[in-house]
Amino acid sequence: MSYENILLKKEDKLSIITINRPESLNALNAKTIQDISAALDEVNSDPSCRVVILTGSGEKSFVAGADIKEFSEFGQEKAEELARNGQNTLFNKIENMSKPVIAAVNGFALGGGLELAMACHIRYASENARLGLPEVTLGLIPGYGGTQRLPKLIGKGLANELIFSAKMIPAQKAKEIGLVNEVYPIDELLTKTKELANTIAHNSPMAISKAIHAVNLSDTDKGFDTEIKYFGELFELEDKKEGVSAFLEKRKPNF
Incomplete structure (x- = not known):
């Protein structure tokens, strides 16, 4: 364009x-x-x-x-x-x-x-x-x-x-x-x-996306609950699995 x-x-x-x-x-x-x-x-x-x-x-x-x-x-x-x-x-x-x-x-x-x-x-x-x-x-x-x-x-x-x-x-x-x-x-x-x-x-794009939204809510009454919700949601995604596996295997993650 x-x-x-x-x-x-x-x-x-x-x-x-x-x-x-x-x-x-x-x-x-x-x-x-x-x-x-x-x-x-x-x-x-x-x-x-x-x-x-x-x-x-x-x-x-x-x-x-x-x-x-x-x-x-x-x-x-x-x-x-x-x-x-x-x-x-x-x-x-x-x-x-x-x-x-x-x-x-x-x-x-x-x-x-x-x-x-x-x-x-x-x-x-x-x-x-x-x-x-x-x-x-x-x-x-x-x-x-x-x-x-x-x-x-x-x-x-x-x-x-x-x-x-x-x-x-x-x-x-x-x-x-x-x-x-x-x-x-x-x-x-x-x-x-x-x-x-x-x-x-080079970091997890899914985690960063969630972090952006959570930080934007940091001065509201929804901030803590949003952080907890996103923290849990990320456990179900491939980025978390890759990140934890890379840490345990002592290699760099491939997001």
Whole structure:
């Protein structure tokens, strides 16, 4: 399948989705959201793909924000529709993918760009990355899940500070507060992200899929019961049998 605003590359068990609008610092517009969503559907249905990497083209920007020109004249009804459709089409889809999605944040991740990174399961960033939610400077608030995901990652107090102040923080600060997992030089970012992705890709895809869902419920009253249920279900699957057999036979499992 061909895409207008993204590039999709498959490497063994990995799929790399690159947002490709360098002329606008990879800003999110409706077409880009649709392209990423369709690419996610494609790789999620591909049994050879175990892990997805999401990044931006160039060395300046992951996603510099939403394309403000698209919604500058919206009223309340259309604005709510925009936020709801965006969350259902892309951001919630990423969070609930059956395969891990790793964000390789290669520069600016602002507004919708940071919300996109936060929807991913893991975030690596380049040293030149700058992250923030500047919506209040436009008289708005984040609309793609930013007010909900940021407090879960860094705590309510720090989330309030970043949202209310609209300030950008450097990658190292983002790591210190738990917003990103690791920080690397820009020329090493994708290599390091692939190394992590390949490590994950060799583990049980069924177990990882269950783990994603269980972790997503960790702040609800369903979390513990879900973990117990999935733990039991996995005992009936071939991945568990292969994993335990490999351990007992002192060999690497073949999932």
